[in-house]
Amino acid sequence: MAKTSKHLLDEARKEIKQIDIDEARRLLEVGAVIIDVRESDEWRQGHIPQAIGIPRGFLEIRVEEKVPDRKTLVIMQCASGTRSAYASRVMRELGYENVHNLLGGFNAWKDRGLPWEADRQFTQDELTRYSRHFVIPEVGEKGQAKLLDSKVLLLGAGALGSPVALYLAAAGVGTLGLVDFDVVDLSNLQRQIIHTVDRVGMPKTESAQKQIAAMNPGIKVIRHDVRLTSENVMEIIMPYDVIVNCGDNFPTRYLINDACVFSKKPLVDGAIFRFEGNATVFYPDKGGPCYRCLYPEPAPPDMAPSCAEAGVLGALPGLIGSIEALEAIKLLLGRGHPLIGKMIYFDSLSDRDYVRVLKIRKDPNCPVCSEHGTQKGLIDYEAFCGLGPSANGATASSSDHVASAAAR
Amino acid sequence: MAVRVRVPTPLRRFTGGKDEVPAEGASIRLVLEDLERLHPGIRERLLDDKGEIRRFVNIYLNGDDIRFLESLNSKVKDGDDISIVPAIAGGR
Numbered sequence: 001m002a003k004t005s006k007h008l009l010d011e012a013r014k015e016i017k018q019i020d021i022d023e024a025r026r027l028l029e030v031g032a033v034i035i036d037v038r039e040s041d042e043w044r045q046g047h048i049p050q051a052i053g054i055p056r057g058f059l060e061i062r063v064e065e066k067v068p069d070r071k072t073l074v075i076m077q078c079a080s081g082t083r084s085a086y087a088s089r090v091m092r093e094l095g096y097e098n099v100h101n102l103l104g105g106f107n108a109w110k111d112r113g114l115p116w117e118a119d120r121q122f123t124q125d126e127l128t129r130y131s132r133h134f135v136i137p138e139v140g141e142k143g144q145a146k147l148l149d150s151k152v153l154l155l156g157a158g159a160l161g162s163p164v165a166l167y168l169a170a171a172g173v174g175t176l177g178l179v180d181f182d183v184v185d186l187s188n189l190q191r192q193i194i195h196t197v198d199r200v201g202m203p204k205t206e207s208a209q210k211q212i213a214a215m216n217p218g219i220k221v222i223r224h225d226v227r228l229t230s231e232n233v234m235e236i237i238m239p240y241d242v243i244v245n246c247g248d249n250f251p252t253r254y255l256i257n258d259a260c261v262f263s264k265k266p267l268v269d270g271a272i273f274r275f276e277g278n279a280t281v282f283y284p285d286k287g288g289p290c291y292r293c294l295y296p297e298p299a300p301p302d303m304a305p306s307c308a309e310a311g312v313l314g315a316l317p318g319l320i321g322s323i324e325a326l327e328a329i330k331l332l333l334g335r336g337h338p339l340i341g342k343m344i345y346f347d348s349l350s351d352r353d354y355v356r357v358l359k360i361r362k363d364p365n366c367p368v369c370s371e372h373g374t375q376k377g378l379i380d381y382e383a384f385c386g387l388g389p390s391a392n393g394a395t396a397s398s399s400d401h402v403a404s405a406a407a408r
Numbered sequence: 409m410a411v412r413v414r415v416p417t418p419l420r421r422f423t424g425g426k427d428e429v430p431a432e433g434a435s436i437r438l439v440l441e442d443l444e445r446l447h448p449g450i451r452e453r454l455l456d457d458k459g460e461i462r463r464f465v466n467i468y469l470n471g472d473d474i475r476f477l478e479s480l481n482s483k484v485k486d487g488d489d490i491s492i493v494p495a496i497a498g499g500r
Contacts, residue, residue, distance in 0.1 A: 159498075273496040298464055303418075358468050
């Protein structure tokens with residue numbers, strides 16, 4: 001004769017040790033794992049902090065990956081203790097030897113005033129939009145929530161800034177700050193893929209904001225239509241978690257490096273020249289080098305032509321910018337190994353290695369990031385780069401040149 | 409010692425556009441001297457008046473920055489890979 005659900009439940013309760021909240025807490029203290037078999041939407045509204053969430057329907061498929069050792073002390077939990085009783089039987093069938101069922105489930109836990117946490121509530125649109133992230137174990141709902149709560153500042157909304165802004169916005173990095181005071185020019189469109197013909201003449205930050213809104217309206221864009229200076233940089237970067245360098249001149253590169261060192265923020269760096277480019281992460285607070293360790297002094301203007309003078313290919317910033325976006329996302333998620341102390345160097349015309357990984361080291365005598373660094377504050381970076389009014393022989397026009405290029 | 413030197417884009421006008429050129433020498437210093445003999449003008453872009461490496465240029469021996477080895481006196485052996493990587497600022 002077919003069994004009723006009551007029969008099944010009684011059997012399950014007989015076979016599996018039923019425990020109350022106090023016993024569950026004791027077992028958790030001695031290393032038990034707790035598996036919450038409720039559905040995803042129930043989980044999101046609140047769950048026991050250390051619980052592993054595996055909806056009942058996925059239990060057989062996922063549990064071995066999450067709990068590989070069959071001898072593990074396991075507590076099964078649902079809302080009230082019924083679904084988890086059935087699930088406990090399945091665990092036994094799968095060979096788990098120490099299975100317990102939590103009587104009263106999450107409701108009883110919550111009623112006792114014990115700690116629980118709720119995940120970010122995603123809208124239906126977000127659940128669909130980020131569905132490919134949710135299935136990546138290293139991202140998942142927790143990681144996506146982190147991204148949505150993150151703030152990234154892009155220095156420049158040009159060739160590198162375009163792919164970085166687009167990929168970070170697409171990935172759901174909740175707040176993007178854009179520093180640029182230039183306007184869109186037709187000559188930008190050969191490579192600056194965030195801008196369009198109908199926005200020629202518009203501030204680049206505004207144009208980028210429109211493109212981001214068209215792709216992912218959930219992203220907040222903060223426009224900084226200013227030239228970055230020693231006076232305003234600390235205040236601008238302060239609210240951001242990660243800074244991405246998409247700038248195109250030495251004074252700004254040294255300025256943002258020093259500002260990030262002093263504020264202990266990670267700086268994702270990228271630079272391009274024709275068919276060549278590189279990317280790395282400067283994060284002295286985590287033991288890595290800074291830009292000053294790598295290049296203690298800037299190249300004099302006559303030895304370092306800018307993109308405007310030397311030209312640059314469109315696909316190259318796409319490549320370097322994508323690496324920068326990827327590194328920013330890794331830093332925000334706290335996943336994998338960021339490119340700290342390593343520089344990816346692309347030479348796309350090379351006959352041999354298209355890509356090289358160079359070791360870059362912290363300079364123990366670095367004036368900015370070493371323990372006994374001599375430079376304690378921001379300086380005049382145009383003078384430092386031989387461009388400012390205080391530099392020998394510098395003209396107003398060379399200073400203006402840098403000013404106009406500083407934030408592109 | 410015969411080595412291969414990777415030349416960055418900004419310096420390829422000294423090497424007839426080549427991204428990699430052969431050179432010889434037992435140390436980085438001697439390799440750079442040979443490089444200057446073969447491609448006149450390139451040394452000035454790498455070394456300052458005192459013969460030191462310019463501070464916006466890095467030279468990597470098999471992927472390692474020579475400033476953290478023995479700088480210009482770093483020994484090289486046959487087949488070593490030398491990369492010249494100057495600071496570049498482009499991004500717009």
